[in-house]
Amino acid sequence: MPSFADSFWSNDYAAGLGVLFGKLQQGVVENRQVLTVARMRAEAEEVYGQRLADIPTAVDKVQGGFYRDDGASVRKAYDGVRTEMEEAAKNHKKIAQNIRDLVVNPFSRWCDAHETRIQESQDELQTRIKAHDKQAEAVKKLRSNYFNKCRLVEDLEEENKLAFQDPEISPKPMQSIPEIKVEPHQEAEEEEEDEPYEIGDETYAPDQVKKIIAHMLNNIKMGETKVPILGTYQNTSAGSDIVEYLQRNMGTTSVSYAERIGQDLVTNGFLRLIGNVGNTFANSSRMFYQWRPKAFKMSGVPEKKTPVSRTFSLPVSTNSDGTDSPVVGTVSEYLANWNVLNTARPNETPAEKMRREAKEADDKYKAGVQTLDEMRCELEEAIFLHLKFLERCELDRLKAIKTVVLDFSGTISNVIPSLQSTVDNMMLYQETVQPLGDLRYLLENYRTGSFTPKVVVYENYYNKVDEQTFGVDLEARARADKKRVPVIVTTLLTYLDHHYPDLEGDEARRGVWLHEVPLTQTHKLRAKINNGKPPALEVFSEFDVPTVASLLKLYLLELPDSLVSSHVYEIIRTIYSTSAPDSKDGTRSEANRISILQQTLSQLRLTNIATLDACMNHFTRLIDLTSADEEYITKLATSLAPCVLRPRTETSLTLEEKHSYRLIRDLFAHKDAIFSELKRMSTLGSSGSISGNGNRPRAISTDESNRKAHMEERTRALLEKSGGGGGSSRSRATSPAPSPRGHRRDRSSGGAETRFPSLGPILPKRTSLEVPDEAGMGMGMGLSHPADGHFGGSLPSVVAEQVAKITESESTPEKRNSLGRSGARFVGGRRVAPPAAGTPPPAGGLENSSNASHGVTLVDAPMDY
Template identity: 75%
Template structure:
């Protein structure tokens, strides 16, 4: 049964969690309802007991009667009824008290704690989802800005290419304008005196005066609306007060005249008002200019944040005054601030801005990826925690009903029937069943992370591995199967022998690895570079296996594309293919042939790994079922998951068929690719007008398997007779494109390093387990045909077989088996079985199993080896 951690995921994270928290809040309301029932029942029992107690005083008020008849039997009966009435009152009050002590009080405290736990989880996840969504929007803006910058750079480059095309208008390349030489005479700069007030001061005296002023006059910051905050300011009153105390000014007017001279000489300037008048006022502030600090040698106080200088008229240094405020951003956008790179050309500036935008976009994507991983880890942990909370709630309700019934059954045996019914109700509560019902009816989707990848403007994927399209990743690696997949499978094959027992080896794919640990390994490898085995050594083997499943889940499309999901569904829901295994496998072969070659090669490598693991560890049916269930969302997912697709088992059944019929399915896919490949390299036939070309030569796509065995046999016999007639010269006909024994040693070659057909005309033999061994050279196509199965391919199917001297190399570096058999070389290309159980020979396109010496994981007793080498040669195209 799937748990919360694999049931309430959605593409935006919030929708699935919203459904879950809606049901959990419904559980909180259910707790209140149970608590209300218990509380009201306690109050009813209390009122009922009190009413029973009120009966006796009301009866005693009646004078006479049984009070006078002491020994009558009627009196005893009355007293018995009276006593039972008092006992009944006490019993009902005791029931009320027991319900409060055993049910109401403890369950109310538990309900408050449960509601608090649910609310805390909801608030925490909601805050993280909001932060993730906010960062996602920021990444979109950064991406738009980056693309716009790149477009501007491209437009500028295009304009530069088109510029100066007219030779009459453009200057010659070697033409240059030399500057006119100037003779500079260094004149001695004489420092002039300063007239301040009625006195004339030497520069050294002014320096001392300014240093004393800047040290003793009160200085601070002044905030001016709109413009911002000015630093190093003093009020006019403070400056006048200093002049009167330290410079011996006799009047305020003389002090103001000295202040005006300081403004005129450029040591002060008025802020917040128009003009440059100095006045003795506490409301008028003056800023000390950098000239005063430079002359006096006193360090200027500068802000820690971003500043800007107000532009002033030419020849004025007021622009050096520092102003802090948000308006600096606006002014920098308007371009009124001085340029920090004055010698930068427009093209250099655009390229720099494009690089900066690219860096910001990369940083934003990286931050978003970290936030997404952290969010998924939090969701994963909270879902497991909430699952335990919900299960505890259901168990608590079960306990409450049991205690509630016990408080009544222990006190009043007369209510046994009611108690029996309540016990029956208590027995009908099944916490696990209710949890299953919640999952089956309110699931929103399995765990399928949606990776936001960095989209390079020039379609490069060199800096990321996970979330990238499988074909793009394989092309970047120059391999048919992505390097990350082959590295993971190779590492696992080499380290299976390190585990103790087959049960531990099988459990690698079923153990539940914490998502945080898998993300930690993912972050070490998500750089677009071939992974290092030293990185895998830092983690345990189940974490490495979990990383492969996470890689397949994060692909933009499933390994078996979602485009064929409806076809797969039709295969498993049609009675004709459902009942006949041979027909179902045939249709599966045709369906899988529609996939891209990278997908087929990767699927073949994965299936080889799993089937060998099942075979060599002697896995039972239960393990195979669990393994297929775990791999189903990794291999095939619908384009959009709905409540119907969540209940469908088509992905699971596809994997079971791939496990059971791997050799038949993939050998046929390889046969189709071999036929198309041979047809594409056989070359033009000069007598094509008189020859009947083979089906493989007429079409570039694999041919469906014929189910009419009689027709296929007739066609093969006709083809064999034609070949025999050609070899013996009994019939005059055009030269067949098939090789003959006499030109098997021809020196002409038709080597083709690059396929020219479409994706469906070639298929790499990417299987890490198939061992291809060449047989002896066949001198002719004799009439005796080997016995074959319905899915085997006879060696004479294609007329486009190459000559013996031709060497056809598929895109992954493994020679086509049929060509190797025709060539008759003494040795063929081998690929070792990753677990060493069995091997196979391919003769003329047929797979003939042969016994293998390896029977296990390569222990000392069987002479095998503990690992496997996955051969995946570089991809030419």
């Protein structure tokens, strides 16, 4: 059964938590309903008992009758019925009291505490999400500012390159500068007064506007408004008062139309907003508008003029009418631009200023991204803790209701055995309550998504990724490391290989990948190595081995795209959901499925394939050497499934799909067959690039850094190839056979040119996706690099035969070694050297091998670009 901690996630965090808290609040209402049933039943029992007790009292008021015959049998029967009725009244009152004491009062207190716990968790998480979203918006603004500054610097540099190239086109020194003549202000006002005014949907002549304004000034409530720091404003009216006047006197049909008229009064210069930024008119009692001198002058109504009172003197702006008018922002702008000594960077040129501002914007943006990343980590940690706590709260609530039903039925069964049938039904209802089943139902029907963190990375304007490790595109990270597999992956796998022998027993070694590590602990280790540099092994020593394994899973989860790209998710879904036509049992045959998987995985980028191969080598070795059973393999594949393959958009349908899990199982079971075929397709693709048909789709490139330099290098290499060659002016014909100096790539006969061509020779020993031993070249990073960045492609028959011969002559891969220590070990106080590469592990597993070889050296070779 999934848990809360892995079921209520969403991209914005709030949507998934909103669904969960909606269900939890529904549980709070259900508690109140149960409490209401118990309380009303207690009241009913109390009333019923009281009515039963009233019967003997009413009968006793009747004179004569049974009280005259003491020894009659009828008298005894009557007394028995009367006594039973009194006992029944006492029993029902006792039931009412028991329900209050055992059910209503304790469950009421528990419900209040439960509601408080749910509300406090919701309030805390909402506060954290709002702070995170606010910081995310701030980072977007900082990024935009940083990019704008960089563009200005680039524009200035381009202008400097093109400046003063031709002195003939420069402006003449004695050229006269045209003058701009400004008409007098009074004439402009007279022309403006003759123009009609558009107010609302009507057009008014100046005389009509004069009467309207005069009527407004005489009928709208007007007073003084005090604004902190700026002073007291005269002749002000609230927005709600103006709207009320417009609806009463100008026949406006709605508030929105009245607001439009008020906005037109502001636009035409009769009103202005005070105490706030902008000039928007709104129907609000808290927004005040000052009648400007133009309104008084045009209407002929005298204006109240009093000196503006201020606590201190500051220069204020002057409006178009020549009167002093304090406006919002004057004080802050004055203080911001106030430079007493005027000595800050006196000799700074405009170019230096732009570069300095770009550097400052870069630093602020970088700091903002770091702060956002820390807030995101803290938010995810808090969500994990609260989700686990809320899951316990919900399970306790379901158990509490089960207990309440039991106690409720017990209060009745202990007092009135005659109600046994009712009690039996209540006990049956109590037995049908299944807390775990209800919790499973909630998760299966309302879960919103699994934990997939979305990292906001620092985007350098020049496409550098030297300062961040997590959340960066896998190929960009590998290119920055100059490796086929990112250094972070090889380092983590190497560290785990070296420290498996330190654990006690195979069960502990297998449990490394299934141990539930607190996200806070994983984030601590992440923060220490998230700097874009190769991680130091000393940092890992501060944490236990499961935390290091959890860090690798977190790194794969934080990738922008999954290790097996989401672009092929639909293909993999089809592979596992569509049955082959020739299959008798209705399922796709295994050989056919593996073949299609090979073709599908060949569409991935080389970095993704090499990283996937490195990880699968590690896990299959762990499974083989620790003799893992089927249950462990199932749990391991389930844990790794979201790290390897995720859909582009997670929906309620993809949450129930097991295609990622099935892909992991196939990679475990058929790793050698799948990746050996990928190696063969890689070799064919690199050899066939000379005469291939060019129909192979290109890998999607996400990085265009240094594109110009790579294109120049490619052009230079092609020129050397066509024009060089010992002084010969003719280019030598291309041979279809592979060159003894390695593979070189000419211009492909079809398809577009690659952005980053491989110009150097590829070492012949770096053509395998397998993980070699300590004497090998690397960790499966020696993939040949075809022109289009993919495996496969068409191949001439001569080349195909030669490649087939080379493939057949290759030696079989040697047997995996055990998980022993990689270096020498001390046995009996003596240093014992490790056995040579290729030596099979001794029988008995990890514990019985005293000087077993490490088996894998995760040494990544640099990429050939």
